[in-house]
Amino acid sequence: MPAICALCRRTSELCDSHAIPKAFIRPILRASGGSAILIPSGPSKIRRGGDVLKGRLLCVACEQWTNKHIDAPAIRFLSDLKRQVDCGGARKGSFASSDLAIFATSVLWKASLISGYSSVRLEKSLRETIRLDILDRSRSPLRVCSVRIGRLIDRTPVGGFDMKSLADFIFPPSGHVTATKQQVVTMAMHGLVFELGFPRQRATSFRTPGYLKDGSATIMLPDFDIFNSPTIVNALVAGYAKELGGHSTLEAS
Ligand SMILES: [Zn+2]
DSSP, rough: OOOOOOOOOOOEEEEEESSSSSSHHHHHHHHHOOOOOESSSSSSSEEEEOSSSSEEEEEEEHHHHHIIIIIHHHHHHHHHHHHHHHHOOOOOOOOOHHHHOOOOOHHHHHHHTTTTSSSSOOHHHHHHHHHHHHHOTTTTTGGGGGEEEEEEEOOOOSSSOOOOHHHHHEEEEEEEOOOOOOOOEEETTTTEEEEEEEEEOGGGGGSSSTTTOTOOOOEOOOOEGGGOOHHHHHEEEEHHHHHHHHBOOOOOO
C-alpha cells in the first residue's frame, strides 16, 4: 500500500528500513542462529530477535540512496578504523566529521520514526532538521548537536565483557536528559558507541577525544568504557532485573 516516504515526502511503495544498518546486524545474526539478544531500555521485554528496529519508512529510491551515500561509506570507514585500533594501530582515520555525524543522526532519525519504538523522542522540528541534513549533505548536523564516538571496552578486571561480546552488543538509540538539560542519546553497534547531545555541547568538551569536530576530516577513536555510560548501565541493570523477575521472552537454557 503506498504511503508517504519519510525522507522525500513523495507517496510511494515503502520498503523496510533498518535504523541500525543491516551490515552491523548481519554478522551477529549469522553467528547466533539468526537472532540477536536485544536489551531495550524502557518497559519492553528482553527478547531474541532478527528484526532489529525495522519499519516501513522510505521509498525504494531513498532507501538505496541513503544506503549508498550515507550508510555504506560510514560503515566501511568505521569497520576499518575499529579493526586498525583492535590490532594496536593508529587511533585515527580520514573521514569527514560531518558525514559521520549525518550517519549517526540518520540512525537516530529512523529509530525515532519507527512506530512503537519509545526509547527516543525527537521534537518535530528536530526531526525535520535532521531530514533536511540527510538530503543536503552540505549542512552539517554538528551545528545542532554534538556527536562523540568511542570503541567499547570493559575495564572490569575479572568477569567483564570481552571484545567479542562487546562487538555483538546492540544498544538501540536511547535517550536521557542530563542535569544541565541536555538530551543525550546513546547507541552502540559493532563494538562502537555513539553519544549524540542536543543541543550541542559547550566548546570545552571538544577537547575530550572522540567528539567530532565540525569541519574536520580526521576521526579519532578513543576507548569508551561501557560502564561510563549511565544509559547503557541502567539498561543492563534493568535488563538483569527483568531477567530475574522473569520479564523476558528468552527461554531458560
Ligand atoms: Zn523517498
